[in-house]
Amino acid sequence: MSGKEKVMTKREEYVVRGFTCANCATQFERNVQSIKGVTSAKVNFAASKIVVEGEASVQEIEEAGSFEDLRIKKAEYGLEEETTPFWKKGKNVRVSVASLLTIAGWVFLFQLGEYHPFTLALFISAIVIGGYRLFWQGLKNLVKLEFTMRTLMTVAIIGAAFIGEWGEAAVVVVLFAISEALESYSMDKARKSLRNLIDLAPRYTTMIQGDQRVTIPVKDVQLSDVLIVKPGEKIPVDGTVIEGASTVNEAPITGESMPAYKKTGDNVFAGTLNEDGLLKMKVTKRPEETALAKIIHLVEEAQQEKAPAQQFIDRFAKVYTPAIMVLALLVATIPPIVFQGEWSQWIYLGLATLVVGCPCALIISTPVAIVTAIGHSANQGILIKGGLHLEQAGNMTAIAFDKTGTLTKGAPVVTEVVSFVEESEMLVVAQALEQYSTHPIGKAVVRYTKERDFSKSDIDVEQLENLPGRGIRGVVKGVESFASSPEYVMETYPGLYDEQVKKQGERLLEAGNTLIVVGTDNKILGFLALQDEVKDRAKQAVQELKSLGLKKIVMLTGDHLQTAKATGNQAGITDVRARLLPEEKLTIVKQLQKEGFRVGMVGDGVNDAPALAAANISIAMGKGGTDAALETADISLMGDDLSKVGYMISLSRKTMRIIKQNIIFSFVLKMAALMLIPFGLLTLWIAIFADIGATLLVTLNSLRLLKNR
Structure with missing residues (x-):
C-alpha cells in the first residue's frame, strides 16, 4: 500500500438507552474507545447516541456500558423511541426498593436499636440494591485515580459504614440514586422537543x-x-x-x-x-x-456542541472534584491531629463534605438548558446549530438585513415595461438571458415573458456571465447583450445611456421600482420595472429588535438607492446602504465590527455568502428548510417570519439567564452547607439534601424554557 492511500474506517451510529448522567456518558465513551479495533468513539449525550469508528460489535459496546445497564441499538431512520414509563425503568425500580428498605430500617432502628442484626440487614440490603453499580464504578475510578461524582459517593458511603453510620450510609445511597434519576428525568424532558420532531414523520x-x-x-x-x-x-x-x-x-x-x-x-x-x-x-x-431528517440531524449535532459557559463548567468540574476530595481529607484529619478533635466526629464531617461537594447540579446546570432551548426552538421553526451560536445570538448589538427575499417577499413582479424598439424584441432578449438566472428578479422576468408568450427557449446564448449585484450578460443571436442595472450600463456602455434613456430611468426609480436595463452593445432596447412587496410583519419585527436594545439596524442591498429607501421606509429601517456588491456588503459588516458592534447578518442563505460568513451570527431565511439555509448559516429560520429573529434573541438571553441562575443556585446551596463545617453542624442528611435540592432547582428552572413562546 502506498503512503498516499487512505484506509477506510468503518463508521457506525448507535442509539444508547439508559444514560442517567453526563459523567456516565463520558465514562461510557472512554470504555468504548478502549475496545480493541475502535479508533474513535464520540457520545452525544443530548441525543442519546454514540458514533463509533473502527471494528466493534453491538455486544462489545453494550459490555462497555454494563456499569450503567446501557442498551445499544443500531441507529436507523424511523427507529421507535423507548416508551417505558419513567417509574417502570429498572434503575428506578431498584431505587424504589432501596428506599422502602431504608425507611423500614429506620423504623426498626427506633424499635430494636441501631446495631440490631435485623436493622443492619435492612440497611445493608438497601445499600447493596441501590448502590452496587455505584460502588463498582466508584472503586474502579478510585484505583485509576479518576475523581468523579461516583468516586466521591463511594468513599463517603464506605466511610459512613466504616464508622458505624449504616442508616445514614443507606440514606446517602438512596438520595444519590434519586438525584441521578432526577438528572435523567430532566434530560428526558429536555429531549422532548427533539422527540416531537422525530414523531412528526x-x-x-x-x-x-x-x-x-x-x-x-x-x-x-x-x-x-x-x-x-x-x-x-x-x-x-x-x-x-x-x-x-x-x-x-x-x-x-x-x-x-x-x-x-x-x-x-x-x-x-x-x-x-x-x-x-x-x-x-x-x-x-x-x-x-428529507428536510425534516436533516433538521433532526442538525439539532442532534447542535445539542452536542457546547456553549462557552458549558465548556467553562466542564473545565471547572475537573479541578473542583479533586479539590473537594482534598478538602474532605483536610476536614477529617487536621482538627484531630492539630487540635485534638474527636476522630469519629471529624471523619464524619469529612464524609459529609464529600457528599455536599458532589458536582451533579453544577454539571447539569448548563446542558439541560442548552438542550431544552435548541430543541424547543426547532419546534418553533428556528434551527440553532449549537450552544455557541445560541449564546452569541443574545449578545448581538447590530443587525444587517439583505433586502430581496429577506425583508421583501422575494417574489418581485414586473410593474411596467418601457421599450425603445418593438416590445417583443426586447422581451425575447431579456428572457433568453434571465432564464439562466437564479436571482428572484431574473425569475420574475421569465415569469412575465412566459405569461405573454414571449418565451423563446430555443435561442442560443453564448459566453453567459453572471454579474453579481449587477445583472447578467451574454451573446444572444451573435450580438453582445445584457439585462442589468443602470450603473453597469453607464460604466460599461457610457455612450448608450443618453438623456432620453436617463430621464425614463429616473422616472421609474422615483416610483420605487427596481430597474433592469435590456440592451445590446450598440443600443438600449428598453427598461423592465419591478417591485417586490415588503413582508407583512417586517416593520413589526424591526420594532421588536429596537425594543430589545439593538443599537444599529441596517439594510444592505445591491438595488438602486431610491428603491432601497422605499423598501427601508416600509420596513422601518432608516440606515439603508444601496448599490452594494457582495464584497462591499462584507466590508460594511467588518466596519461595523471594528466600531465595536457584535453583528448579526440576515440573508437568504444563497446570496451574501461573504457577509454571512464574516458576521458574528449568520441567520438564513430558508423557506421549507432549503439545503442552502440549513448548511450556510449559524441559525436558520425555516419560514419567512422575520419576527422569529426577535424571538431567537429573547430565547438566547433567557437561556443564558437561566444558566447563570443554575450555577448560582448550585454554588449557594453547597457553600451554605460547607459553612456549617467549622461549627460541626454539617450532617450527611444536610449534605445530601443540599445536593439533591440543587439538582431539583436546576432541573425545574431549566425546564421553564419549554414554556417559552
Whole structure:
C-alpha cells in the first residue's frame, strides 16, 4: 500500500438507552474507545447516541456500558423511541426498593436499636440494591485515580459504614440514586422537543403499485415512488404534488401558522399535515434525506456542541472534584491531629463534605438548558446549530438585513415595461438571458415573458456571465447583450445611456421600482420595472429588535438607492446602504465590527455568502428548510417570519439567564452547607439534601424554557 492511500474506517451510529448522567456518558465513551479495533468513539449525550469508528460489535459496546445497564441499538431512520414509563425503568425500580428498605430500617432502628442484626440487614440490603453499580464504578475510578461524582459517593458511603453510620450510609445511597434519576428525568424532558420532531414523520404510508394501493413502512420508500396522502394524514417524505390540491399545515417545518395551498407541481415536506384534499405525490427524497431528517440531524449535532459557559463548567468540574476530595481529607484529619478533635466526629464531617461537594447540579446546570432551548426552538421553526451560536445570538448589538427575499417577499413582479424598439424584441432578449438566472428578479422576468408568450427557449446564448449585484450578460443571436442595472450600463456602455434613456430611468426609480436595463452593445432596447412587496410583519419585527436594545439596524442591498429607501421606509429601517456588491456588503459588516458592534447578518442563505460568513451570527431565511439555509448559516429560520429573529434573541438571553441562575443556585446551596463545617453542624442528611435540592432547582428552572413562546 502506498503512503498516499487512505484506509477506510468503518463508521457506525448507535442509539444508547439508559444514560442517567453526563459523567456516565463520558465514562461510557472512554470504555468504548478502549475496545480493541475502535479508533474513535464520540457520545452525544443530548441525543442519546454514540458514533463509533473502527471494528466493534453491538455486544462489545453494550459490555462497555454494563456499569450503567446501557442498551445499544443500531441507529436507523424511523427507529421507535423507548416508551417505558419513567417509574417502570429498572434503575428506578431498584431505587424504589432501596428506599422502602431504608425507611423500614429506620423504623426498626427506633424499635430494636441501631446495631440490631435485623436493622443492619435492612440497611445493608438497601445499600447493596441501590448502590452496587455505584460502588463498582466508584472503586474502579478510585484505583485509576479518576475523581468523579461516583468516586466521591463511594468513599463517603464506605466511610459512613466504616464508622458505624449504616442508616445514614443507606440514606446517602438512596438520595444519590434519586438525584441521578432526577438528572435523567430532566434530560428526558429536555429531549422532548427533539422527540416531537422525530414523531412528526408517520411510520407507514400508502403507495400506488399498478392498480393497487399498498401500505408500506416509510423507511422502505424509494425515489420516484407515487404515494397517496389522504386528508388529515401527515406527508411521509419530501416530494412533488402530481395530482390534487389541498392546504398543508407546514408549521412543524417552517414555524408558520397559516397553512400553505399546494397544487400540482408544488413541493411538499415530510412531517407536514395535509388538511382537506387528497394529494398524489411523487417522492423526490429518500426518508433519511428529507428536510425534516436533516433538521433532526442538525439539532442532534447542535445539542452536542457546547456553549462557552458549558465548556467553562466542564473545565471547572475537573479541578473542583479533586479539590473537594482534598478538602474532605483536610476536614477529617487536621482538627484531630492539630487540635485534638474527636476522630469519629471529624471523619464524619469529612464524609459529609464529600457528599455536599458532589458536582451533579453544577454539571447539569448548563446542558439541560442548552438542550431544552435548541430543541424547543426547532419546534418553533428556528434551527440553532449549537450552544455557541445560541449564546452569541443574545449578545448581538447590530443587525444587517439583505433586502430581496429577506425583508421583501422575494417574489418581485414586473410593474411596467418601457421599450425603445418593438416590445417583443426586447422581451425575447431579456428572457433568453434571465432564464439562466437564479436571482428572484431574473425569475420574475421569465415569469412575465412566459405569461405573454414571449418565451423563446430555443435561442442560443453564448459566453453567459453572471454579474453579481449587477445583472447578467451574454451573446444572444451573435450580438453582445445584457439585462442589468443602470450603473453597469453607464460604466460599461457610457455612450448608450443618453438623456432620453436617463430621464425614463429616473422616472421609474422615483416610483420605487427596481430597474433592469435590456440592451445590446450598440443600443438600449428598453427598461423592465419591478417591485417586490415588503413582508407583512417586517416593520413589526424591526420594532421588536429596537425594543430589545439593538443599537444599529441596517439594510444592505445591491438595488438602486431610491428603491432601497422605499423598501427601508416600509420596513422601518432608516440606515439603508444601496448599490452594494457582495464584497462591499462584507466590508460594511467588518466596519461595523471594528466600531465595536457584535453583528448579526440576515440573508437568504444563497446570496451574501461573504457577509454571512464574516458576521458574528449568520441567520438564513430558508423557506421549507432549503439545503442552502440549513448548511450556510449559524441559525436558520425555516419560514419567512422575520419576527422569529426577535424571538431567537429573547430565547438566547433567557437561556443564558437561566444558566447563570443554575450555577448560582448550585454554588449557594453547597457553600451554605460547607459553612456549617467549622461549627460541626454539617450532617450527611444536610449534605445530601443540599445536593439533591440543587439538582431539583436546576432541573425545574431549566425546564421553564419549554414554556417559552
